[in-house]
Amino acid sequence: MNDFETTIDRITKEQDPAIRGRVQQFIVETVRALPNLTTKQGASLAIQLLETLRFADSAGASRGSSTSAHGAQLPSFDALSTLIADLDVRSDAEWRSFGFQPTEEAHPLLIAIPEIEIFYRHTDVAPTSSESAAPSFHENQAMWRRRIGSVTEPNLIYKEFTGPGRAQRAVEMLGNLWKIGAVVTRDTQSRLGMCTQVYTPVKGEKPIPLMSEKDCWYHIQVSEGIGENQVPEIVRCVAEIFCGYVAQVWTNDPIPAGKLRIQESEAAAYIALARLDLPARTGNTTWSSSYLSAQPLSPAFRWDVVLEASHQIENLLRGDTAPVTAIGPEAS
Numbered sequence: 001m002n003d004f005e006t007t008i009d010r011i012t013k014e015q016d017p018a019i020r021g022r023v024q025q026f027i028v029e030t031v032r033a034l035p036n037l038t039t040k041q042g043a044s045l046a047i048q049l050l051e052t053l054r055f056a057d058s059a060g061a062s063r064g065s066s067t068s069a070h071g072a073q074l075p076s077f078d079a080l081s082t083l084i085a086d087l088d089v090r091s092d093a094e095w096r097s098f099g100f101q102p103t104e105e106a107h108p109l110l111i112a113i114p115e116i117e118i119f120y121r122h123t124d125v126a127p128t129s130s131e132s133a134a135p136s137f138h139e140n141q142a143m144w145r146r147r148i149g150s151v152t153e154p155n156l157i158y159k160e161f162t163g164p165g166r167a168q169r170a171v172e173m174l175g176n177l178w179k180i181g182a183v184v185t186r187d188t189q190s191r192l193g194m195c196t197q198v199y200t201p202v203k204g205e206k207p208i209p210l211m212s213e214k215d216c217w218y219h220i221q222v223s224e225g226i227g228e229n230q231v232p233e234i235v236r237c238v239a240e241i242f243c244g245y246v247a248q249v250w251t252n253d254p255i256p257a258g259k260l261r262i263q264e265s266e267a268a269a270y271i272a273l274a275r276l277d278l279p280a281r282t283g284n285t286t287w288s289s290s291y292l293s294a295q296p297l298s299p300a301f302r303w304d305v306v307l308e309a310s311h312q313i314e315n316l317l318r319g320d321t322a323p324v325t326a327i328g329p330e331a332s
Helices: 005-012 017-033 039-053 077-085 092-097 137-146 156-161 167-174 224-242 261-275 286-292 303-318
Strands: 065-067 073-075 089-091 100-102 109-111 117-121 125-127 182-185 194-197 218-221
Touching (some): 005 017, 005 039, 017 073, 017 077, 017 261, 017 286, 039 303, 073 077, 089 092, 092 100, 092 117, 167 224, 182 224, 194 224, 218 224, 224 303, 261 303
Parallel strands (some): 182 218
Antiparallel strands (some): 065 073, 089 117, 100 125
16 A cells, blocks of 8 residues: 555645645645654654644634635645644653643544554643653754764765755765765756666665766766755755656666656655755745645645655665665676
8 A cells, every 4th residue: 555645635635726735735844844753654643733733724824824715714834834843742652751641632643653653742731740841842853853874874075065064964964875876976067967877787786885977876967056955956866766767776666757757856855855954955946936835736746756755765865774785687
C-alpha cells in the first residue's frame, strides 16, 4: 500500500481549491516542523491535527485571511505557519515522564507507524503536581533537526558550494552523496541544475567515497551564479532521482517518472532542507509562488511521491543510510 495513501485521500477530499491548498500547506508545514517524527508519522499527525484544530474555522483572522469558494474564511500562510510553530505535541509516555497526564477532554492523536503510539497537544494535558515541568519542545526539535547520523562522511570538496553560515553542516550533509554514487561539479551556466545518470553499475556494485565526475553514477551540475541557492539546488537535483525522473539503479521497485520534474523535485527539497537544518532556497519560483498562495497545483502533482522522496533524501544526507548496492545488469 502507498505509505501516503491516507494523506492523498485527505487532500483530495477537499473539493474547494482554496481549502485543498491550505490542507496541503498544513500537512507539509507540520512535517517540516517536526523532525523528531518521520515524514510518514508527521503526515499522519497533521491529518489528525487538522480536525482537532479546525484551523479553517478560527485561525488567521488577525493576520489576514482569504475566502474559499464557499465563503469560508481561511487562514493566511503566515497565520498557518504561526499556528504550527506554536505546536507542542508529545507522546503520552513523554508527557507522563515529565509529570503530566491527559485531561478528561483530551483529544488523543494516534500514530500507528511502526506501532500504535498516543500523542497529546500541550493544551490536552495537565500537571500532576506543582513540580511538573517539561523541557522546551522547540529546543528539542532544534536538536533533532541538527542530528547527524553515525555514518556521515564529511567531504571538504563541497565547501565551495556553501555560503556563509551553516557551511560545515552543508559539507557534512553533501558528504553523503557518494553513497548513491552522486558527484557535484560546477559545469553549467544555467540557473537550473542538471542531474544525469552517467554510468550504469553492474549487479552487486557499490559506490565508493571520493568518486569524481569521471567514475560516478550520477553527475549533478550547478552554476556558481546562483550563489546561496547552490545547496538547495543540489538537493533539488538529488530529489529528481528519488522522484523517479532519473533512474534509481539500486532498487527493483523504482518510482515512475511523472510530468512535473522541476515542481516535484523542488517540493521534496523544500521539505528535506527544513528537516535537515539546511538553508532554504531564496527567491520565488513557479512552484513556491503557487504553493505559498494556496493556488491549485496541477492534478498531475504527486504529493505521495514528493513526501516519500523527501524522506529518502533526509535519510541519505543526514547519514542514516549505508551505500546502496546496484541491482544489475550482470557483469560480462
